[in-house]
Amino acid sequence: MLMDPQNLPQRVRDVRNRIERAAASGERSVDCITLLAVSKAQPPELMRAAAALGVRDFGESYLQEALEKMAALREVELTWHFVGRLQANKTRPIAESFAWVHGVDRLKIAERLAAQRPYYAPPLNLCLQVNVAGETAKAGVAPADLPALAAAVAALPRVRLRGLMCIPPEEADAARQRAWFARLRQLLQSLNNSGARLDTLSMGMSADFEAAILEGATIVRVGSALFGPRPANTPPHTGGGRAPPATGTIGAA
Incomplete structure (x- = not known):
C-alpha cells in the first residue's frame, strides 16, 4: 500500500531534523550532506510532491x-542517481x-559508462562500492583491490570518480554501525x-x-523513512531502454 501523500511533509521534516541533529553532534555543516531520496517503486506524483518540499536528488x-519517471517528471529540475545493480548490457x-x-x-562497468557517456553531457559522477565487511x-x-580500481577509473574520460559507497552489515548497535562507516572513511582518506x-x-x-553522518557521510540514501515501506506487490523493473531527451536528467550534479 502506498503512503498517504499527506504524510510526506512530516516525513521530510523528520528526516531533515535527524540529519541536522546528527550533523550538529558531529560538528559538521548540514550543507555538506545531500539527502538522496531512494524512490524505487514510488509513483512520480509522490516524487513531484517531495521535489516541491525541496528534495531534488532521487535514487x-x-x-x-x-x-519512465524521468519522462513523467521532465519539467522538474532533478538530479538522478542510479543506485541499483549494474549490468554490462544496460550501461548505455x-x-x-x-x-x-x-x-x-x-x-x-566503468569503462562502458565512460565510453557511452554523451560528449555533450558533463562528466558522469561515479562512486566505487566497497565491500567493507567481505560479505x-x-x-x-x-x-x-580498491587502490588499483580507483586509479584505473580516475584515468577514464567522461566520468569523474567522486568517492566511495558501501552497504555495511545491518547492526542495531550505533557503535558497530559507526565502525563500518569509519572503515569506508579511512579508505577514502588513504586514497x-x-x-x-x-x-x-x-x-x-x-x-x-x-x-554514517558522524563518520563523514556526504550523501545519505533514504527510502523508507521518507516514503514508507516499498509496496510489496510491485514487481521489479529491470528492463533496458533509452530515456527521451529531458531537462534535469544529466545537467545537475
Missing part, C-alpha cells in the same frame, strides 16, 4: 522504471540519463593521501544514516 534501482541508458552512478565495483552475498570491491581527490562518501540508509 533509482530499476532502469526501466527510472526512465544509464550513462546517457543519470548524473550519478553509485555501486561501480568493476573496471569493465559474499554483497557486491563491492575488496578493500585490498586521498596517495594523490586522489575524492570528496564523496555515499553511506547510510534509513536505519543508520545518523551513524
Whole structure:
C-alpha cells in the first residue's frame, strides 16, 4: 500500500531534523550532506510532491522504471542517481540519463559508462562500492583491490570518480554501525593521501544514516523513512531502454 501523500511533509521534516541533529553532534555543516531520496517503486506524483518540499536528488534501482519517471517528471529540475545493480548490457541508458552512478565495483562497468557517456553531457559522477565487511552475498570491491580500481577509473574520460559507497552489515548497535562507516572513511582518506581527490562518501540508509553522518557521510540514501515501506506487490523493473531527451536528467550534479 502506498503512503498517504499527506504524510510526506512530516516525513521530510523528520528526516531533515535527524540529519541536522546528527550533523550538529558531529560538528559538521548540514550543507555538506545531500539527502538522496531512494524512490524505487514510488509513483512520480509522490516524487513531484517531495521535489516541491525541496528534495531534488532521487535514487533509482530499476532502469526501466527510472526512465519512465524521468519522462513523467521532465519539467522538474532533478538530479538522478542510479543506485541499483549494474549490468554490462544496460550501461548505455544509464550513462546517457543519470548524473550519478553509485555501486561501480568493476573496471569493465566503468569503462562502458565512460565510453557511452554523451560528449555533450558533463562528466558522469561515479562512486566505487566497497565491500567493507567481505560479505559474499554483497557486491563491492575488496578493500585490498580498491587502490588499483580507483586509479584505473580516475584515468577514464567522461566520468569523474567522486568517492566511495558501501552497504555495511545491518547492526542495531550505533557503535558497530559507526565502525563500518569509519572503515569506508579511512579508505577514502588513504586514497586521498596517495594523490586522489575524492570528496564523496555515499553511506547510510534509513536505519543508520545518523551513524554514517558522524563518520563523514556526504550523501545519505533514504527510502523508507521518507516514503514508507516499498509496496510489496510491485514487481521489479529491470528492463533496458533509452530515456527521451529531458531537462534535469544529466545537467545537475
